[in-house]
Amino acid sequence: MKKYIAIDVGGTNVKHAVILEDGSFVTKNKYRTDRTNLNRFVEDMIQIIDVYIKQYEISGIGISMPGFINVETGYSETAGSITVLNDKNLRLYLEERITLPIEMENDGNCVALAEKLNGNAVDCENFICVTVGTGIGGGIVINNKIVHGHSYKGGEFGFMVTQNGITDKELWHFNGSTGSLIKDYKKLKSINESVIVEGERIFAEAEQDENVQELINYWLRNISNGIFNLVATLNPQKILIGGGVSAREDLLDRLKSHLNQNQSWNDLAVPIEICKHKNDAGMLGALKHFLDRNGRA
Numbered sequence: 001m002k003k004y005i006a007i008d009v010g011g012t013n014v015k016h017a018v019i020l021e022d023g024s025f026v027t028k029n030k031y032r033t034d035r036t037n038l039n040r041f042v043e044d045m046i047q048i049i050d051v052y053i054k055q056y057e058i059s060g061i062g063i064s065m066p067g068f069i070n071v072e073t074g075y076s077e078t079a080g081s082i083t084v085l086n087d088k089n090l091r092l093y094l095e096e097r098i099t100l101p102i103e104m105e106n107d108g109n110c111v112a113l114a115e116k117l118n119g120n121a122v123d124c125e126n127f128i129c130v131t132v133g134t135g136i137g138g139g140i141v142i143n144n145k146i147v148h149g150h151s152y153k154g155g156e157f158g159f160m161v162t163q164n165g166i167t168d169k170e171l172w173h174f175n176g177s178t179g180s181l182i183k184d185y186k187k188l189k190s191i192n193e194s195v196i197v198e199g200e201r202i203f204a205e206a207e208q209d210e211n212v213q214e215l216i217n218y219w220l221r222n223i224s225n226g227i228f229n230l231v232a233t234l235n236p237q238k239i240l241i242g243g244g245v246s247a248r249e250d251l252l253d254r255l256k257s258h259l260n261q262n263q264s265w266n267d268l269a270v271p272i273e274i275c276k277h278k279n280d281a282g283m284l285g286a287l288k289h290f291l292d293r294n295g296r297a
Contacts, residue, residue, distance in 0.1 A: 002059040004290060005052050005100075007045065008107065008282030009033065009065035011081035016048050017283050018056055021291060023118040026056070028283070038084040042093045049098055060101045060294065062286030063090070064110035070152050071293070074104045077152075103290040108155060109146045110285025111242050111275065112139030117288040119276035124237045128230050129275060130157075132223065132243035134179040136172045140234065162225045176222040178245055184215050199245060217258075224258035231268050242275035 001020045008015040010033060017028035031048070034040045052058060066080025074091025091102050105113070112129040115121040121129075125144050131137040136158030140147040147154040158173040169175045178199050185202045186193060188211060206213040227239055245251060252272055259265045259272075277284055 003056050004287055005049060005058055005061045006283035006286045006290075007048075007061065007063045008110070008286060009063065009079075009082060010107075010282070011035065011066070014045065014048075015279070015283055016052075017280075018052055018058070019283065019287050021287070023284055023287065025280070028280075033082065035082055035084060038088065041082075041084055042090070045090075046094065046097050049094070049100075053098075053100070058100060060103070060290050061094075061098070062283075062288075062290035063102065063104045064107045064282035064286040064289075065090070065104065066107050068152050068156075069104055069106045071103070071105055071148065071289070074102070076104075080107075101290075101294065103286075103293045105146075105286060105289040106139070106152070106155075107282050107285075108137035109139035109148075110289060111137070111277070111281045112141050112146065112240075113285035113288040113292075114277045114281040114283075115240055115275055116141060116144075117284055119281075119284075120240055120273055121238070126234070126236045127238050127240060128234065128236045129240045129242055130223075130227065130230070131275075132176065132178055132241065132245050135177045136226065138242070140236075142234070157226065157230060160226060160229060162222055162229070172222070172226045176219065176226050178243065181215065181219045184219070185212065188212065188215060203248070220254050221258050224255050224262075227255070227272065228259060228262055228265065228268070231270055232264070235268070236270055238271040238273055240273055240275045242277075242281065246274045247278075 003018050003020060006017050006019050012033060013030040014033050015030040018026040034044055068077040075089045076085050079085035091104055094102055108131060111131055115129060121127045126142050128140050129138040138155060140155045160172045161170045162172045163169045163175045174180050182197050206216050
């Protein structure tokens with residue numbers, strides 16, 4: 001079975017692996033992301049690729065990364081927190097030194113592709129992944145294909161206005177992400193923005209503090225509003241929820257409770273499930289994208 005290198009570029013770490021075409025991992029690891037120097041960023045990646053090429057017979061490389069990514073060329077108009085890749089083409093830099101075929105895709109789309117490869121959307125032709133983290137991300141699959149849009153900005157539903165008229169809270173990014181929940185919690189508790197607060201702390205404190213519980217209810221209501229808008233617009237077979245918060249056992253029931261308060265949900269409702277893949281989703285999605293682009297899926 002053929003082997004591929006899969007790379008998932010994140011703001012903190014770059015995860016990398018050798019994966020078989022059925023999605024089985026041969027090996028995987030990670031290194032810290034250098035976001036300050038383009039040459040070092042490229043060199044770090046080439047070093048890992050060289051190691052794998054020497055150890056295994058590699059058939060291609062799939063890369064997942066944030067931002068607006070042109071899947072035809074590899075050009076990134078923006079690259080999220082990896083600002084050294086803004087208005088750059090990572091694929092071209094790599095191709096100067098690497099002879100293997102290389103494919104690139106947006107990280108939110110890769111989450112959806114991972115679920116299609118061997119996750120909870122294998123049998124779905126039309127579905128949406130929503131990742132709830134520092135911001136809101138995800139991907140839309142229609143007729144078994146990612147919706148890239150005219151300029152590769154399709155599926156950027158974190159930019160939807162879900163709280164019209166509320167300053168700094170209008171976009172779904174700013175009212176439905178885990179990052180927004182943490183920000184609101186710090187404001188409520190007069191905690192300096194530089195202090196690190198984990199989501200689990202907020203949920204634990206909500207059991208004793210009604211004000212914190214109300215913050216969580218507001219946050220869940222905003223997530224459900226965004227889900228409703230997506231379902232009403234695209235009528236998918238299902239919605240899949242990813243991100244760290246998806247590990248909470250009560251998440252789906254609480255989201256459904258908010259959705260059921262919308263009278264129109266009964267007419268439009270679709271199943272809502274949790275993504276199967278967690279930390280490996282970007283790498284698996286990068287593999288799936290490579291296989292799709294090269295006619296091997």
